[in-house]
Amino acid sequence: MAFKNALIAFMAPLPSIIFYNYFLNHHQNHDHILSFLWNWCNQHPLILANTLFFLNIDVGFWLISLLQSSNWMIDLYWTVIPVLLVHYFGRHPAAEYNLWRSMVVVVLTWVWAIRLTHNYFRREKWQWGAREDWRFTDMAKQHGQNWWWVSFFGVYLIQQVFLFGVCLPLYIVHSVNKPLNIWDFIALVVCVCGIIYAYIADTQLHAFVSNNEKLKEEGKAMVPNLDEGLWYYSRHPNYFGEQVWWWGLAIFGWNLGGSWVFVGALINTLCLAYVTTLVEKRMLKQEYRVDAYKMYQKTTSVWVPWHKSSTNLLPKEKDS
Template sequence: MSSSGSSAKSSPATGFMIDLYWTVIPVMLVHYYASHPLAEYNWWRSRVVMLLTWVWSLRLTHNYFRREKWQWGAREDWRFTDMKGQYGKHWWWVSFFAVYASQQVFLIGVCLPLYVIHSVDGPLNIWDFVAIFVCISGIAIAFFADTQLHEFVTRNEKLKELGKPVVANLDRGLWHYSRHPNYFGEQLWWWGLVVFAWNLGNGWTFVGSLINSMCLAYVTKLVEDRMLKQAYRAEAYRLYQKTTSVWIPWFKSSAIAEKDKDT
C-alpha cells in the first residue's frame, strides 16, 4: 500500500519485506493460475490481465525505490515503528499476526479475481473493456499522484537544507482534488480486477477488495492524525480536510473555505 507520510529510521526488516512482498506476489499468482494444468480461460483476457499486473507491479516497485532514495530496505514504515513502540517486547509475536499473517489474507483476498479469470472461460465483452479502463485509470492516477508527492517532498528537503521555510501542505495537481489520490488510484486498480471477475459470474470476489479498502480507510486516518500532530502544517491541513475530498477526486468546497477564512 502507498503512503502519504515519510518513514522513520529504524530496523529495516518489517517495512522492507512487506512493501516489496506486495509488488511480487500478485505477479507470481497470476502466472501460477495461468500455468496450472486445470486452468480454463480466455487467452486474450488472461494475457491482458497479466500485462496489466506487470505494469501495476513495476509502478509500485519503482515508487518504492524512488521513495527510499534507491536503497534496498533502508527504512521501516513509520506505522510499523509506532506499533513497535506501542507493543514493546511483545512486538516480535504481535508483528507476526498483525503484519505478516494479515498480509497473506489481504493478498489472497484482493487476488481472488486473478484466480477467477483463469478458471472461467468466456468470450470477451464490453465489461472486459470497462475493467481494463478502470485498471489502467487506477495505475495512471496512482503513478501521477505518487510522482507529485515525491516532487513535493524533494522540494521541501531542498528548502530545509537551504534553511528556508518548507511548504506546509501539498495542494497541487491531483492533490488539489483529493487528499489521498495515490490511495484512490491503488484501490481503483483492485476494484477493476473485481469487474473482470464479476463479468465472469463471480462477483463475490469483491469481498477481498472491500476488506482492503476498509483497512486503507484506517490507514488514511492514521496518516491524517500524523499530519495534524506536526505543528508547522496542522492549521493548513485542517483547512485542507474541510475543503478537499478524502479519496475520490472532486472539486474544492469553496463555500467552507470562505467561511473558515471569515471566522
C-alpha cells in the same frame, strides 16, 4: 547492507518457486514417490497457493524480520506477490481460461507492479531495506516486548488476507474460459485509469517531498501542504487511484461469475480507509503544517476527486 538486503529479497521466495516448478515438472508422474502430494496440489490450486504463502511469506519473512529487527521486506513484496500469483494461476495444470483475457490481466498486473515498485524505490532513494513502514515502527513501540510475536499476525498473516482477497480475480480469470465481452473492456479501462491516476499522484507527491527536503537542507521554510495537481481535488489521490485499480480487477472476476469477488476489494478499501486516518493524524502532529492541513481537510475531499469548498458546507467524509 543494501547489497545484503537485495540478496535476501531475491532469495526469500525461492522455496515456493522451486517447489512449484518441481511440481509442474513431475505432477503427471503417477509412479513418483510424491504422487499423492502432486494429486492434492492438482486438485487444490487456491489452497496450495495459500499454503505456500503461509510457509514462505508469513513464517519465512517473519523469521527474517526477527533476525533483521525490521519488517521492510513485506512492503516491497506487496508489489511482487500479485505478479507471482498471476503466473502461478496461469501455469497451474488445472487452469482453464480465455487466452486473450489472461494476457490482458497478466500485462496489467505487471504494469501495476512496475509502477508501484518504481514508486517504492524512488521513495526509498533507491535503497534496499533502508527502513520499514512507519506504521510498523509505531506498532512496535505500542506493543513493546510483545512485538516479536504480535508482528507475525499484525504484519504478515494479515497481509495474506488482504493480498489473496484482492488477487482472487486473478484466480477466477484462470479458472473460467468464456469469450471476451464488453465488461472485459470496461474492466481494462478502469484498471488503466487507476494505474495512471495513482502514478501521477505519487509523482506529484514525490516532487513535493523532494522540494521540501531541499528547502530544509537550505535552512528555508518548508511548504506545509501539497495542494496542487490531483492533490487539489483530493487529499489522497494516490490511494484513490490504487483502489480504482483493484476494483477494476474485480470487474474481471465478477464478469466471469464471481459475484463475491468484490469482497476482497472492499476489505482492502476499508483497510486503506483506516490507514488514511493514521496518515492524517500523523500529518497533524507536525507543527509547521497543522493549520494548513486542518484547512485542507475542511475544503478538500478525502479520496474521491471533487471540487473545492471555500466554506464548511462540504459534506463530511468518513475516513473509516
